[in-house]
Amino acid sequence: MDEVVHECADLLFGTVVVAVDVGRGIVRVEGEALPSAVIERTAEVRHQPYVPLGTRDPGAVRLTVGGAREWVRPSRGRLSRRSYRVRARLGTADLLFTPSSPTSSRLVRGTSYRGDNELGVAERITGGLVTVDWSPEVRVLGATVPAASPSPAEAAVLYALAAAFGTGARFLLGAMLEGAGDAATPW
Template sequence: MYVQIDLDGPAGTLRVSGHGLPTVELLRSPGAAPDPLVPLGTRDPARLTLTVDGAPARIRPAKGRLSRRSYRVDAIVSGTRYRLVPCSYGESRLTRDGRPLGTLESTGDGRVDADWAPGATPLDQALGTALAAAFGTGAQPWWQTAADLAAELIP
């Protein structure tokens, strides 16, 4: 299935579309200063708008601090809960209502590689691709982050 990803990080816009896929759009609020560490420019849910085929949906990225789980992104589309959470250094796993749907990889350059589980729907694929493109995937384990922070404190 061909997926078109149009990401403009400086402008804060993302559009995922393709034949047979719903169109997913994620927008950063105008005037919000972009965070260079986040492909879309922010993890602040108050500064983000998510739509799926024009219908509003909820988006709630966590702050992204010490643990892998702190980089999770939750979305609710038509009452269905999706979660993208890092599962390794470079990959994140997408779930729908707790059920694994696939593993995605994106370095924040507007490209996403995905390995979908059987039964993943076009909506699952479009939304997962959008979340991975907007926020990137993967994270180091908490202990490595803590060790890196401690090493920076040592003169």
């Protein structure tokens, strides 16, 4: 399969280019104000068609940012929304990419979502196009507070994770009810 390339206009970081090669299992992100970020399949594993990169196996995925190897661990991606999380580390900074709705995922600085540590929300549209909304402020316990500002490396990682693993996840109860409805109606 050929590489699909999308160019995005990012409000904070200018032009961002996201290239996805599903066949080879490589996602590349480059931009005017971003370091390069690459997520790639490193091993021959059974291809999972619902994962743009082709796998969520943590032992078969590698992340590099600005040429430096970084740590990344996708979860299995099964029934619960939590199972679609991806953890990453840039130097000593922990990042968590976690579903925020059925179609979008947020990147937070740290190991859990608190509200004030949200960097941005991404949505992967069919074909690999990624849109990102950076969070200028968030609501925490009924108060509006300034959101954390993403570094260029964090921004590159957000685009790469969204393109490689997709975004969003349905709520478990909704997925179960939809499955039960499909099973009960043969037409």
